[in-house]
Amino acid sequence: MSPMPEPAPGSRPTLEAVAARAGVSRATVSRVVNGGAGVRQALVEKVREAVEELGYVPNHAARTLVTRRNGAVAVIIAEPEFRVFSDPFFEQQVRGISRELTAHDSQLVLLWVEGPGDYDRIGRYLGGGHVDGALAFSVHDDDELPSIIRRAQVPAVFGGRPGWPGATAGPAVPYVDCDNRGGAREAVRHLLSLGRERVAHIAGPRDQTSAMDRMDGYQDVLLDAGPGLIAQGDFTEESGARAMAELLEQRPDLDAVFAANDLMASGALRVLRERGLRVPEDVALVGFDDMTSIAEATDPPLTTVRQDIEGMGRLMVRLLMRVLNADEAEPGAGSAPGSVITPTELVRRASA
Amino acid sequence: MSPMPEPAPGSRPTLEAVAARAGVSRATVSRVVNGGAGVRQALVEKVREAVEELGYVPNHAARTLVTRRNGAVAVIIAEPEFRVFSDPFFEQQVRGISRELTAHDSQLVLLWVEGPGDYDRIGRYLGGGHVDGALAFSVHDDDELPSIIRRAQVPAVFGGRPGWPGATAGPAVPYVDCDNRGGAREAVRHLLSLGRERVAHIAGPRDQTSAMDRMDGYQDVLLDAGPGLIAQGDFTEESGARAMAELLEQRPDLDAVFAANDLMASGALRVLRERGLRVPEDVALVGFDDMTSIAEATDPPLTTVRQDIEGMGRLMVRLLMRVLNADEAEPGAGSAPGSVITPTELVRRASA
DNA sequence: CACCCCTTTGAGAGCGCTCTCTGGCCTCCG
DNA sequence: CGGAGGCCAGAGAGCGCTCTCAAAGGGGTG
Secondary structure (H helix, E strand, C coil): CCCCCCCCCCCCCCHHHHHHHHCCCHHHHHHHHCCCCCCCHHHHHHHHHHHHHHCCCCCHHHHHHHHCCCCEEEEEECCCCCHHHHCHHHHHHHHHHHHHHHHCCCEEEEEECCCHHHHHHHHHHHHCCCCCEEEEECCCCCCCHHHHHHHHCCCEEEECCCCCHHHHCCCCCCEEEECHHHHHHHHHHHHHHCCCCCEEEEECCCCCHHHHHHHHHHHHHCCCCCCCCEEECCCCHHHHHHHHHHHHHHCCCCCEEEECCHHHHHHHHHHHHHCCCCCCCCCEEECCECCHHHHCCCCCCCEEEEECHHHHHHHHHHHHHHHHHHHHHCCCCCCCCCCEEECEEEECCCCC | CCCCCCCCCCCCCCHHHHHHHHCCCHHHHHHHHCCCCCCCHHHHHHHHHHHHHHCCCCCHHHHHHHHCCCCEEEEEECCCCCHHHHCHHHHHHHHHHHHHHHHCCCEEEEEECCCHHHHHHHHHHHHCCCCCEEEEECCCCCCCHHHHHHHHCCCEEEECCCCCHHHHCCCCCCEEEECHHHHHHHHHHHHHHCCCCCEEEEECCCCCHHHHHHHHHHHHHCCCCCCCCEEECCCCHHHHHHHHHHHHHHCCCCCEEEECCHHHHHHHHHHHHHCCCCCCCCCEEEEEECCHHHHCCCCCCCEEEEECHHHHHHHHHHHHHHHHHHHHHCCCCCCCCCCEEECEEEECCCCC
16 A cells, blocks of 8 residues: 555645645646656656645546546446346456456446336437447347447447347447357367267357357358258257257267357256267267356366457457547547457367 | 437537527526426426437536536445356346446446555545445455545445454444344244254355354354354355265264355255255255355255345445435534345245 | 515636647757 | 747636526515
């Protein structure tokens, strides 16, 4: 702890007070506080001293009023279900965002959407100029969020490729996503390289682009996978188990499975063992996400496709900051930075 | 969606613009925007119309500058581990906070502490007058947070009873907690009412007041529980299993267990079944928290002590708002509202 | 009918900061 | 030695809002 000076009883010291104490003008203090460019060294020190002695902290509201910069970014949680926030995926992403925001001296304002009727409030808040920008997670196709954000005219970045129908209307919102398709391709190729010939796929929900991209990657490699090799899941453990049972019924001869996430892979693993099938000897299994709490806990540990979730969160912030700076340089039609696709990496463990 | 009026290209309309449009003074518009007390009905309507037409939204910074109210509250997450945020307990509490904050027209600023060195930043932020108050979670005894908060002179409310050593120094920070001790008593009494005679306890970490309070409750009822009936856990599933094994070794004759949380109860349950002991026939089991995702998923479903977690989150906000209003009425030494203890409720399922 | 009081509105002074513009001083060059 | 130019500091005008205070108008009462 730095020895914080005794805070003035009552009100906080202002620029004016610091100026008086240092025997300079308000403008000079302001310059020093904001970096001190163009001020003689002697004065800089004198002002710094006065700041220290008085325990001066700039008034944020006053500063915002004139600079039109809030130093705050909204993070919108649009998922109504409880589960979402306790999703480790989410946690890591928000953590990355928090860290990067701190590095940019910005605050994280959490906007939790309480059902569809709440979008009005969110829109009003975003439009009200309380935050410099917004970060949102594109989860489902039919999300109203993108249009709300566009209407509020607030710079935004999405986590995950948005897939809403009217995506082409208006300026596209940049997003950060991992290379779902490429990662899936790598997973499937890995299975093929192991000599597997009948590789099945447990797909994620149809209204999430990440799930669809992973399926596309699977199909990129297996142009004609043959019938009965794709089963539908919804990213839950239970659905993975169900899908696995289904696949086994349709194609008892399958020798490999690529599940669209680790949770479904773990469900599939359970069913495989119940049926007496050995992993990876009889059936090789690959997941996606590398949620270590899952992938390392299974028996055998899961081979999976890793994505740098926290890094994606940080990237979202950097992208937003770039939009913000571009806007500042040339308001309105600026060269909007494009989206970012982060690489994935196959993590080989024991299941394939 | 309300048909949001076409936002003015470029800058946002100001009070001045609305005033001009409605043919009144700035002061009148301000009054209408803030409730409209003391303004003729005809004028109120005229102003409302102008606001609507122009799509006017008050500038938050300007308002804050004069009212000294930010309309924002910091929520401090001081837990360094990843796990914490994905803890369903946490999620529910934050959700409650978010909801209640919305009802009070306040925003949630998330402050995630990044290790001990980060307390400086937090302190500076809190002291900088960016938020009206702070909410924090008192997790461990040795937390620096309380002193940081006190130094920053920002009104705060804790979630969970703080247990730091110097709690008595300075004005106490109000907190919201559930009746851990009473709930524990009820759990143990229930076990006794079932005719159980050797009731063991799996305790939580020693540096968390909630865990200690639950143990105290256990001991309130079982004044002399006898040796070997208390085992130490750390709130994780794994530790519950370990503690159960230990208890079984020391007291093979035990016929009931009260675990300090559901997660440990579920670990204990696993061990009991592995040893071939039937629940509840041979050993009755009661947990704490009523995390339904755990308590309802076990076999048999867990009898446990419920606490209204979301409600506690909401209560934290209400308490803070009361402090804020008291401060406003009479700054400085105000009648600080006391802490709140919420009731618990025994939820009977099949395990006891 | 005069006076007083209450209600409603407007004028204007800030809140604390940034930023432009002006002016003084010094240095350097012709 | 005079003028041009550069560097630094200060003066002052807002940013958009709230809030006090004064003024105006209307009604009731002595």
